[in-house]
Amino acid sequence: MSLHDHACLESVDGQAVTLLGARLTGELRGLLFEARVEQRFANPVDEHLEVVYRFPLPWGAVLLGVEVELGGKRLTGAVVARAQAEADYEEALSEGDAAIMLEKNHDDSYCLNLGNLAPRESCTITLRYAQVLQFEQGALRLLIPTTIAPRYEGGPHDSGLAAHQRMMPSVTAQHALELELTVHGSLAQARVASPSHPISVAPAGQGGDATLHVALARQGWLDRDFVLVLDQLAQAGVAVAGPDFAQSGRAAVLASFCPRLADRAPRDVAVKLLVDCSGSMGGDSIDAARRALQAIVLQLRGDDRFCLSRFGSRVEYRTRALWKLTDATRIAAQRWVGALEADLGGTEMQQALASTLALAHDRRSDLLLVTDGQVGSIDAVIQAAQGSGHRVFVVGIGASVAQEHLRRLAQATGGACDFVAPGEAVEPAVLRMFARLRSPRLVDVRLQWPSAAAPDWQTALPPALFDGDAVNVFAGFAEVPQGEASLWGRIEDAGGAGPELELGRAMLDGRTDAPGALSRMAAAARIAETAGSDAAADAASAGVRLAVDYQLVTDGTNFLLVHERAAAQRATQMPVLHQERPMLAAGWGGAGSVRFSRLDFTAQAGAALSVPSVWRASRSSAAGDDIAIPAFLTAHVQGAAAFEPPRRPAKPRVDRNDPRLWTRNDFYTGWTPLGLTEWLRINPESAWPATYAGLRQMGLGLDVVEWVELVLAPQAWPGAAEQDVVRHFLAWMNGVEMRTALSANPPGGNGGAWGRLPMPAGMAAADIAAAEWFADL
Structure with a gap:
């Protein structure tokens, strides 16, 4: 068909x-x-x-x-x-x-x-x-x-829908x-x-x-x-009026405003970036998310601080605390964003939000979430976000975003939402979001109706809003008022609220x-x-x-x-x-x-x-999503074992089950300093890697490799080529002083041990940089 x-x-x-x-x-x-x-x-x-x-x-x-x-x-x-x-x-x-x-x-x-x-x-x-x-x-x-779109549900009745729905x-x-x-x-x-x-x-x-x-x-x-x-x-500002549906002769009014402030010096931001890498984000959505995050990283400047996390069925953190913006951290963030894939399973948003909000920070920070919002219910997520002291800003991405969930989450925390359709440029949405992040909040908002008009009732004004965003107010009147309605508020800053300012006007002309x-x-x-x-x-x-x-x-x-x-x-x-x-x-x-x-x-x-x-076979082992080869296509040769080549003796291996040598957690996976020295000891120098990619392949975590490239190399071996930097680094790690120090007092069995390496006297600056770079591990 x-x-x-x-x-x-x-x-x-x-x-x-x-x-x-x-x-x-x-x-x-x-x-x-x-x-x-x-x-x-x-x-x-x-x-x-x-x-x-x-x-x-x-x-x-x-x-x-x-x-x-x-x-x-x-x-x-x-x-x-x-x-x-x-x-x-x-x-x-x-x-x-x-x-x-x-x-x-x-x-x-x-x-x-x-x-x-x-x-x-x-x-x-x-x-x-x-x-x-x-x-x-x-x-x-x-x-x-x-x-x-299909939505991930953490329980059998997460969304509150009946079975037939x-x-x-x-x-x-x-x-x-x-x-x-x-x-x-x-x-x-x-x-x-x-x-x-x-x-x-x-x-x-x-x-x-x-x-x-x-x-x-x-x-x-x-x-x-x-x-x-x-x-x-x-x-x-726009105002529109209409006759009342249930009460003859009366009228309802909608007044809408878009406050615009005079140019002000932008504020520094401290923002926790959290991106949805669940399966529903595959294809166009994860591509748009990468573009959005790259645009976000480029918007960071001055004394901004940020951290990076991604989630699906579990949460993975690139940083445990807020990074200060430097050339090195910007490059590291861009690489992390470029490698994002929608490969983390279901959308466990509540756990991801709660754990990311709990990450250490030394100042008031906001959370910027990039997601399609495809969860069955948002109630538990809102509960996890409220009371954390964070505003949640959301960039919703996809052809069928769960906008009702994401708007509720943003509004409940004092944040805001923006949406990007597939194929749409993400930069305008990111610029709008950062305009909100850097803008002071407007507080003590009030609406002044024309002097001769007093509403019978009026919907509540928001406790705070952002420059350039909307405020909509409904009110009921005995008859349609005439004149100007005006919106007033104050700018919130570190010293408290400033003088009252007029934020916008809307004309009422008596027509319905x-x-x-x-x-x-x-x-x-x-x-x-x-x-x-x-x-x-x-x-x-x-x-x-x-x-x-x-x-x-x-x-x-x-x-x-x-x-x-x-x-x-x-x-x-x-x-x-x-x-x-x-x-x-x-x-x-x-x-x-x-x-x-x-x-x-x-x-x-x-x-x-x-x-x-092609049909894929289900496997009981962790063989991955490979294609099963039918039995009739495989060769069965009598006495095949006789034709097998002689096996080489197994190479000596470092025990990755020893936490002193190898560590795996949400923040770092790879060799500890002691584990790397052991690997270098049992492998001949001819087998050592010569590139940064080679360091990753042999088991060093991404944080360590980027530290070597972006922090250590410019300070310890300025101007050296990549191959020389890698050779110097491995030789230093394999040196007698390093072995003696690590064997006598091995740093703890976690990635943070890289921040406490016994640096040579001539590398004191690198020692300080290492401590700052790995403070989040």
């Missing part, structure tokens, strides 16, 4: 269930983005089905409505309390009626339950949602997720995506680009009536985030440019705030009442629609469960490249992918 055939799933008897595709249309007014997503389903089999489909919405998006067309009929439902919705849904299925329930999951994804879809019946479900975008260092970034993506499915967006008002004058998809852009109108029409330039698929970037914005969606967004923000209050039970009850009043799908409410069928059309048996598996995220885990278009598949390529040409 060609991979061009329609995407399908097979049921237990080999029949198919199909998600035919999706169409998204959207309107962007100010910072408010409203979208309609049409999902088309069909049941081509001869039995009633219960189709379960899990899908993402953007971070902070609020689901506003669900419209259903079932069997040619338009149907409406309502938002009710979750417990009631679940009971009514199951009752409808048991009575043979059709039912549709939409629920929000613990991980902020959504699950559609389409029950009793009749044989040969089609169903179109249209979702309406809205989202408030965020200024990101003076630009806007619209990210629309289309699929959920857990579904692995399909590598053969092809769900088509159509997309059209309209940008209104002043934003239509911005520069627009998409790093994720080829787009067409068509302007129309002028002035306040200007619009910009954006559409996909070629076929799209539900296999990657759609990203639209708008920069060169003309304003740093946005429909009732704005007040429902405001209600969702109020529900989110009450969810974090101390009176949990009362807050949950109040949140459910508010969600029902404003018809919002939340943690406590579901959308429910029950379609009572005629007696002759009712199902006589309970429906068969079918999980509609999403497309695998493009490039996930190294499964191809995002730049490889699905349109390039041919029937021959599909056949080649469908039938593997």
Whole structure:
């Protein structure tokens, strides 16, 4: 079968269930983005089905409505309390009626339950949602997720999903995506680009009536985030108002600001770099991570300090403490970054974050995390980060980043997030992140409304924010206010907060440019705030009442629609469960490249992918991922042992199980000084290595080799060629004085022993450098 055939799933008897595709249309007014997503389903089999489909919405998006067309009929439902919705849904299925329930999951994804879809019946479900975008260092970034990549879970119920909601993506499915967006008002004058998809852009109108029409330039698929970037914005403050959905005659207002400070001297940073090297980062993602980290290393300057760690199923540290930036440490960091691979298994983010935060540091430091965020739950990670005194900044990389997890982590610690799509330049994201790291925080933030306007309620302001980032505030009024709203705050520095400064302005002109969606967004923000209050039970009850009043799908409410069928059309048996598996995220885990278009598949390529040409055998020993050779291809010669060449006597070996000679831990693996002298003693000089690479191959740890090249050589043998440096170093280690000193008082059995070598008198400077270089071991 060609991979061009329609995407399908097979049921237990080999029949198919199909998600035919999706169409998204959207309107962007100010910072408010409203979208309609049409999902088309069909049941081509001869039995009633219960189709379960899990899908993402953007971070902070609020689901506003669900419209259903079932069997040619338009149907409406309502938002009710979750417990009631679940009971009514199951009752409808048991009575043979059709039912549709939409629920929000613990991980902020959504699950559609389409029950009793009749044989040969089609169903179109249209979702309406809205989202408030965020200024990101003076630009806007619209990210629309289309699929959920596989996520690593540390336990059987890490994500909080029920068994029927857990579904692995399909590598053969092809769900088509159509997309059209309209940008209104002043934003239509911005520069627009998409790093994720080829787009067409068509302007129309002028002035306040200007619009910009954006559409996909070629076929799209539900296999990657759609990203639209708008920069060169003309304003740093935007206000939009709309009528209240539940209270007639009243209005809701959204005021958004992007504070910009005058140029200030950049601060030095102390940052712990932690990069995700789990299997999900394979391919495009680890390539982008290497580029991001190289850009980060180049951004370090002055008295900056940093340390390097990577994680997957375990954590590996390049440094135990913060390195001071020098030419030597920069080169060492660049080499470490260049060698990164996605080879560390699962994504044990909680352990990695906790242990990296605990690394020694002599000043207040931040943590910069580079990851795709593919974990089942972020709650335990947030708990590990909070209270550590570190802000967590995140660069999210991949075609389907778990942005809801990463934004929650950054916000909970006072940090910030930035995202990089495959193929997108990483340098701008890194520059934006370092602008935040070097910028002082803005504290004591307050919002001043026009003098004649007093809000009935207002969502909370952030306790602190960064220069160039967004602050969004919802408020409710008896009528739309007129005049300017202004944002004020103080700059935090070592001496405390400075004088109050005006950070931005937004004009309110009394018009209601946005429909009732704005007040429902405001209600969702109020529900989110009450969810974090101390009176949990009362807050949950109040949140459910508010969600029902404003018809919002939340943690406590579901959308429910029950379609009572005629007696002759009712199902006589309970429906068969079918999980509609999403497309695998493009490039996930190294499964191809995002730049490889699905349109390039041919029937021959599909056949080649469908039938593997080499099978790998499972091994009980640690033989690695080698290819097993079938027995009939191996030679069996009678008396083969008689033709074996004589074996040479075994070479003497240094015992690597002796901790005085060889050490292995999270920070260093290789010979100790005493172990190296033993190796040199039993091996002839002709077998000694002559290059830095040779030193690594014979068992010296990376730290030691880089110390020899970057620290010891310039001070002890300035100007010497690589071969001469290696020869001098090994001769010095094999000298009588070194042997005598190490044998009489061997340094401890760990890598740190290299920092306490008995240096010759003429190498006192190298002794000091060694102690500093290896202080982290």
